[in-house]
Amino acid sequence: MTLNVSLEHYLILSAILFSLGLYGVITRRNAIMVLMGIELILNAANINFVAFSKYTAGNIDGQMASIFVIILAACEAAIALAIVLNIYKQFNTVNVDEIASLKD
């Protein structure tokens, strides 16, 4: 692998971004921080889609897939924030390790 940018550079960048997002999801206690980790993971997947679309497939199918990923990420963020707000009203905390009961 040379220093000139090729497909592998994008893939390794997105692998690093994915790992950072996963670390955030595993270690943070705040539910909103977990959401941010998920956004990092989705962005890493999107970089892969677009990089393959340019370097391997040679068409725009990968870009289409990542547009749908962005759409679903927007839905996910809205729903997840609504759930987090409800959890905060119910438990007065958003730390995921303290929210252990399904009913009062």
Next chain:
Amino acid sequence: MLSLLTLADFIFYSFALIVILSACVVVFSKNILYSAFALLFTFFGVAGLYVLLSADFLAITQLLIYVGGILVLILFGVMLTNNVISVDIKSDAIQTLPASIIVAILAGTLCGLMYSTDWLPAKINISNNISTASEIGKAFITTWLLPFEIASVVLLVALIGAVMIARKK
């Protein structure tokens, strides 16, 4: 080797540096607000990478939806779920040692795989000169029509669902 680097390579490395560094701030910062603002730079860096990958429409979409929508939502979530006056907006980390071991193994495996695989080169190259917006528009109403319609239904359901969940009883 360094003399062979083109301008595109330098742009890639600077955007990659922005993305990785700000993602590190997002993950390792103790203050949630710092994390949320570092996420802004991550999204901007990823949008820059999209431009470099000749996906201009996707870069604009990234800026509009991620920076304009999701990031604002997350900031609202931070503001609404933290008692700003009394409780500090800090968030500590748990189980850091097992997490770092697992993530390090996973990252090593992924990078090794990405590096060692012989990826098929493109048969047809996307032209770097034309905008992808018109092609994406055509693809939306031909090949991708069904996913497009389903996505509109999903967005409607998510809109109604979020309002139903979050409204006051």
